[in-house]
Amino acid sequence: DTAVSQTPKYLVTQMGNDKSIKCEQNLGHDTMYWYKQDSKKFLKIMFSYNNKELIINETVPNRFSPKSPDKAHLNLHINSLELGDSAVYFCASSQVGESNQVGSPLHFGNGTRLTVT
Amino acid sequence: DAKTTQPPSMDCAEGRAANLPCNHSTISGNEYVYWYRQIHSQGPQYIIHGLKNNETNEMASLIITEDRKSSTLILPHATLRDTAVYYCIVMMIYNQGGKLIFGQGTELSVKP
Numbered sequence: 382d383t384a385v386s387q388t389p390k391y392l393v394t395q396m397g398n399d400k401s402i403k404c405e406q407n408l409g410h411d412t413m414y415w416y417k418q419d420s421k422k423f424l425k426i427m428f429s430y431n432n433k434e435l436i437i438n439e440t441v442p443n444r445f446s447p448k449s450p451d452k453a454h455l456n457l458h459i460n461s462l463e464l465g466d467s468a469v470y471f472c473a474s475s476q477v478g479e480s481n482q483v484g485s486p487l488h489f490g491n492g493t494r495l496t497v498t
Numbered sequence: 499d500a501k502t503t504q505p506p507s508m509d510c511a512e513g514r515a516a517n518l519p520c521n522h523s524t525i526s527g528n529e530y531v532y533w534y535r536q537i538h539s540q541g542p543q544y545i546i547h548g549l550k551n552n553e554t555n556e557m558a559s560l561i562i563t564e565d566r567k568s569s570t571l572i573l574p575h576a577t578l579r580d581t582a583v584y585y586c587i588v589m590m591i592y593n594q595g596g597k598l599i600f601g602q603g604t605e606l607s608v609k610p
Contacts, residue, residue, distance in 0.1 A: 385541070422583070424542065424600035437597055471541050486532065487598060489541030 384408050385490040387472050393496045394462055402457045402493045404472030412436070413455035414473040414487065415447060424471070430455055431477065462497045469494050501525065501588045507605040510580075516573040518604050520586030523567040530589040531562060532598065533571045535582040542585065542600075545571065576608045 385406045394400050406413060414437075415427040429437040433449045444460045459466060469492045476485040503521040510516040522531060532547040546553055546560045548569070553560045559572040573580055583603040590597050 423602070424536075424585075426597055426599070429597065473541070486544035486547065487534075487542075488544070491541045492539075 384488050385472055385474055387470075387490040387493050389493060390491070391494050391496075393498065395498055396462055396464060398462050399458070399460045400462060400495070401459070402470055402472075402495070404455050404457070404490060406453055406472075406474040406488070408474055408476075408488060410474035410476045410485070410488070411452055412475050412477055413449065413452070414475075415455065415457050416471040416473060416489075418469040418471060418492070420468070427457075428455075459495075464497050467495055467497045501599065502586045502601050504584075504586050504601060504604045506602060507607070509607050509609060510573075510576045512578060512608055512610050513575055516571075516576040516580065516606060516608070518571040518573075518584050518586075518606065519568065520570070521568045522586070522588050525566050525588050531560065531566075531569050532587040532589050533558070533560065534585045534587065534598075534600075535580075536585070536603070537579075537582040545584075547589070576606075578608050578610065580606065581608045582606060 388403045412431045414429045416424050417427055418424045426439050427441045428447045430449045432452050446458045449455045471492045472490040473487040475487045501524055530547050530549050533545040534542040536542045546555055546558050548560045548562050562569045583605050585600050585603040587598050
C-alpha cells in the first residue's frame, strides 16, 4: 500500500480556474506538509499541519488554502490559478517526537504536476 | 535559505563507493543532519540522519566531523539505481515537527 498518496498525478488547467489536490497518508502520522518544486527543481515548504492545526505557513499567497479534515488528509485548494503556479506539488507526512526530540523522517508522495496554461 | 553547501554534481563508477560531501558550518547544537534523495520524477526519499555520531543503515553511512561543520554520505557500492539528486539538510526542530529546508543538492550520476 502506498504510504503517502496524492491525486491527481497530473493536472492541466487554464489560468483563473480553481483546483484541488488531495493527499492521504496511511502511516498514522500526526503532521502533514505541502512542498512546491519549481522548474529550477528547488523544493520549498508551503504549509505544515499537526493534528489538523496549521503550524507552518511560508508566505504563500492567499489563493492557496490547505484543508485538513482529519489528520490522515491534507488537501490543497488553489484559487484563481496563475501561470507561475505551474510546478510539482509534493505532500509529505511525519510523526512528531516526544519532548522536543526529533520525530520520524518525512515520507513524501510522488507529486502532482500542475500545469497552468 | 538552505544552511548547507553541496557540490552541484558528482560522478561515480558502478560498484564503487560514492562519497557525497556537505558543509553546514552554522549548524547549532540541537540541529540534526538529514540526507534525502530524489530520483527523477519521484518524491524525495529519506536516507539517513544523525546528530553527532556516525550512523549506518541498510542504505548508507553518515560520517559527521567532530566539530559538526561538515558531513559525508557514503553509498558503499553504488548502483545505477542510485543516480539521483542527494540533499543534505539541517533540520530545525519545532514542538510539532521539523521543517526541512532543501538546498540545490548534489546530482549524482552512477556510470557503468
